[in-house]
Amino acid sequence: MPTLVSHPDEVKVLSRRFGQGAANIDRYLELDGYKAVQKAIENGPEWVISEMKASGLRGRGGAGFPTGMKWSFVPKTSEKPKYVLVNGDESEPGTCKDHVIFLHDPHAIIEGTMIAGLAIGAKMGFIYLRGEYRYLLKIVEKAVADAYAKGVLGKNIFGKEGVDFDIVTQTGAGAYEVGEESALMESLEGKRGVPRIKPPFPAVVGLYGGPTVINNAETIASAPHILLMGGAEYAKIGSERNGGTRLFGISGMVERPGIYELPMGYNLKKAIYEVAGGVKGGKKLKAVVPGGSSCPVLTADELDVGLDFDQMGKAGTMLGSGGIVVLDETVSMVEFALRTIKFYQHESCGWCIPCREGTDWLKKTLTRFYNGGGNAKDINNIQYLAENMMGRTFCPLGDAAAMPTIAFVKKFRHEFEEYLGGTRTEKNFITTDELVGAAH
Amino acid sequence: MPDVTLTVDGQKITAPAGTLLIDACKTAGIQIPAFCYYPGLSLQAACRMCVVRIDKMPKLQTACTTPIAEGMVVSSESPEIAQARKATLQLLLGNHPLDCPVCDAGGQCELQDMTFKYGAAHSFYQEPKNHREEQQWSPTVYFDRPRCILCYRCVRMCGEGMDVYALGIQNRGSSAVIAPNIPASQSEDGLQHLDCEECGMCIDVCPVGALTSDTYRYKTRPWEMNHVATVCTHCGDGCKTSLGVRQTIDGSEIVRGDNRDKSGINGDFLCNKGRYGFDFANSPERITQPMLKQADGSHKAVSWDEALRFTGKKLREIREARGGGSIGVVGGNRLTNEEAYLLQKFARSVLGTNNIDHHRTADYVTFAAALSGHRDRFASQHDNEKAPAVLLIGGDPTNEAPLTAWNLRSNVRLNGARLYVANHAQIKLRRQAKAFLEIAPFGYGAVAAYLAGDDAAAQSAAHDGENLGRFREALRGEGSLLILIGSELRGNDLRRLVEFGLALPNTNFALLSDYVNAHGAADMGLLPDMLPGYQPLGGTHDYSSEYGERFSNTPGRDMVGIFDAAQTGDLAALYLVNANPVARYSVDPASLSNTFVVVHDMFLTETVRLADVILPSANLYEKSGSVTNSYGDLQLVKKASDRAGVRTDLELLVRVADAMGADVRKLVPFGKKPQANGIRADLGQTRGAQSGEADRHAVWLTSNNLEIKLSPFDPFAVLDEIQRLVPGYDLLRLQLMSGNDQHLAPAAPADLVRIEPTRRDLVLPAEDTLFTSGTLGRYSPKLVELADKYTHEPVGIPAD
Amino acid sequence: MSTVTDSIFLPATAARFDNLVTLYPVKRSALVPMLLYAQDEIGYVSDAVVAEIAQRLDLLELDVRGVLSYYSMLRTEPAGKFNVQVCTNISCMIVGGYDILDHCKQRLGIGHKGVTPDGQFSLEEVECIGACCWAPAMQVNYDFHDNLTPAKVDAILDDYAAGRGEDVK
Structure with missing residues (x-):
């Protein structure tokens, strides 16, 4: 079970219920739970969106797109149903923040989903967790069931006639690429997690062809706090154009x-x-x-x-x-670069040529390099390969593989060069065998 | 859509709003490279070859997914773009085997062409390429995985285009692979296989040599063949197929069939028969010498001279002794129009008989009669591509007329056309249908009557009466309707259906038949009661003066009548041109024992075995002329291959007539003036007003890939007469010569086209499947192999 | 909904599947979760699983295979009863993820994607599992174990071998 840490410099907004047993709905209600959504119901969608805009909240998945603006892009009327989609497919190496939200404050995600639904006029939300988070799914499933039992979800929420909202939860089954919003929609529709061509963007044509807001779990969990404290207050906490x-x-x-x-x-x-x-x-x-x-x-x-x-x-x-x-100082940058690219090679969906072939050749070249078979040309070739993937792929995964690779070579070129001289680190954990085996 | 104007490479181009940049550029002559983009299929944006620079956009954009916009400024080639494409090619070539010297696609490979253009010659990699053994997925499809660049064209073509969904993608990243629908774990040999319609469209769209065909792979190089675009001999759709032909010691051999330039009536489409079903022509079982039946019943090869002389003498004796009425003539459904015309002319003017028929696979006579006076109501194959609404009643185009099915599917998918299907069976096209009406067994007549307004017919038309009513209402609500009619509807039923359609505001009709020229056979008068152009015998027409003194204006015996006559001993001679009535109509061989039987044929069929004279003949791929598809679209047939020892049916007819002592010049109006109505081209004149004409004509013929044959064997000499005498065959020569189809429709004056109420339609559908083709299919090893494999419906078709 | 008369799944799982397809606007949406739950019960996605799921969702088996082969947690061969998945991605790697993996290999006597002869354990080197701040980490089936040391791994594996391990499904 992940341990919680604390530091005086922290400003606990999102995490204020962590460690307080808020996964229990009664406890959550005691801790001001589901007040924000009621406020949202009373004040209406336009108020919600203006508060979200005022908060300066930017997408916590990584792209940093202003959330209020994203919500405002959804057409007011639509022939097809609208949806809210919570991206809990947290898979970026080095990232485990959504993990603790699902664990400690699942109702905040439910409440945030409802708020997003109210803002855009959706009556259904999906919470999609990565496949490895099965134990968190159980927690979220229980929270959703409790919310239905309390009349927080379902028909006529809080006794309000005509205010309905349903939430379906599920996990993926192991695919980093599904963290990309349109790939996640494909996965949720029971398909291979390959991104869609954009435009149209999800706000117009998303899940099941309906207008869809898709937000990272942390973004969604921030919404109730923003509505409770007010967008402007929230914005003040952060820096310029980066609220909260x-x-x-x-x-x-x-x-x-x-x-x-x-x-x-x-x-x-x-x-x-x-x-x-x-x-x-x-x-x-x-x-x-x-x-x-x-x-x-x-x-x-x-x-x-x-x-x-x-x-x-x-x-x-x-x-x-x-x-x-x-x-x-003990970490070998060559090794680190290889481990990074090994990941992207494993996770490339295979749709477009530059990413599929580029990550594969980067991995092959770096593996050989790492295991002592490198030559001086390889260093330039690695950079050339990565630079020729940048901006050319179907979705950002290609860039995600290329950007760090270019930085590793540019900033730590001397380490790559030293590798050629035979001064490698003593211990090479990554063997060619494993790399081959780890491929799908 | 209104037009928008944009600038590409400094050039202003205009196209309708919504057009994709890649298409707008193509129309303007600016070629943007792409592997994954394929017109009419869903967009992929996966290959990243079509990247272009659009002003005000931060990154290079894919032209295949960008709709054009007013004022857009695009550059399609620049050092930046060339580098992007080159880098992509370098990545592809990293794993792509460089076996171009032996690869089927070598010389016609999009990857090769692009590498040549962008010069991705430099390789950065030392690692070995990932090798996988080539796999045979089906009797026709091979997959070479390392060559595959994962453009997904095949997957989309199979699913979206063919509605078969037998190909998919498995794994991901660099392990991603095209996978067929039978996994290794479920096949007997532990290898992956395809269970599909074997159309070969996946091979066709493959930009590289990843998918290759069993018939062509490793046989030859593209540049070692002559590529002759002609018309497929199999079904009534009349697709253009390009035959790749290579010289052999006894003529030439067809090595490949494909849809090389996609310029034909079939656009992007070609089915397995057009692609692989040419192999009968190369069969070692071909008859290549004339044969005469001996007293002991065996056949002995003789010289052409002997065979022709014997045949001419015998036929003349029979005509003189027992009269032309004792002779029967049966023509085939794969003859050219010229041959079909000449056969009936030979029968009527030389043999002196109207006992003429062919294997009728649709009731074109009633169809022509029912629509007489409505010449503009005959639909072309092209109408399937864009008609807003289509009623398909009867038939099963998926199996019997695959191009028709392709066009209907595409029209529904791309244009949102409304397809109404009425059939007694759950045919596959119901999956594209807006409404499907299940017709009760033998209920076609009742449905036609009900549609025409006879509510009493509802009971026997369909079990689901409510659906029946809704179906009729929906059809009546259409502002413009194309009615495709299966061969189930004949005689009065057909007439009622046409009446129903004519009562609607804007309806076109087509009657579907089998084989490449079943329609032409009917048009050309291979009928006992109809002259060419559906002019009834006994009526008023020009043929009495054209066909000489042996012509009789009294209808002759039909197919059944001819064999009845054989039974009663009234048939002294039977002249068969590429027809197999003995098998098709279950004729008792004994009944023909006292009939002198002459056949033109390629193989020792049930009928040929009984013949007294066997004249080895050429098939459609070995001759020139024209054919008319089910819809009345006329197309040029070009001679592709050759087989030593065989003659075209046209030549054989002329030679037999000659051997009978007939005036060949009267049969075929060839040669120069003053021959009445002959060809006016001058071959020898070197002075005077027409000097140089011969040269010009020769140049023109050559440029159109034609040979000068101003001889009695020149099919165009016959075509001249067809144009002159057959109402409706008012074709444009230039259009024909350029290989384009043109739509013709019967044009006999309405008051002349009358048929007797008691007339027998004698329609016998071929009931071919995707893998059979009448008698001929039996001699195609590939079709036989496929038919053996598919004794069931392919599994690749998803539930509705 | 397709009715499956002779389901290969336990009644509870079959009932869960019956329900799953009703939750979504399109029943195909149930495919990925269904494959996981099926794997949880059968141990892997067998041909029979593919066939029944295709039937339940009105899909071609080819489609099901295409989807199943995309996701790395789904497998078409049996794994051990306890599938040990050691993360070696960046955060784990720099704090000893490969030591943990090596330790597991030695302890279990199997390599990546190997299964012990008794079928109890299988081992996998996996990509980031979302436990970076508590690295090094691993999952045994769906359960997380973090801040690992070789000694801690031994204790965890001992527990599973003795039937004391958790097994959330």
């Missing part, structure tokens, strides 16, 4: 790894050295992957940056999913 707080998962070589709720714009270096207690065992920090494995790596010199979408963008990387992975 978010859950940062700090992992890797730090003293106190864990999920911390920090205001947007919080300094990365401070997060690592103060909040997470600094590098484990007093070792030297080599690099940081700041927001899940797809974000370009930062060197130890690049950490003095605010954790929000815009500042991280300016620093040449991304805020991503908030999964901060700290690498100390």
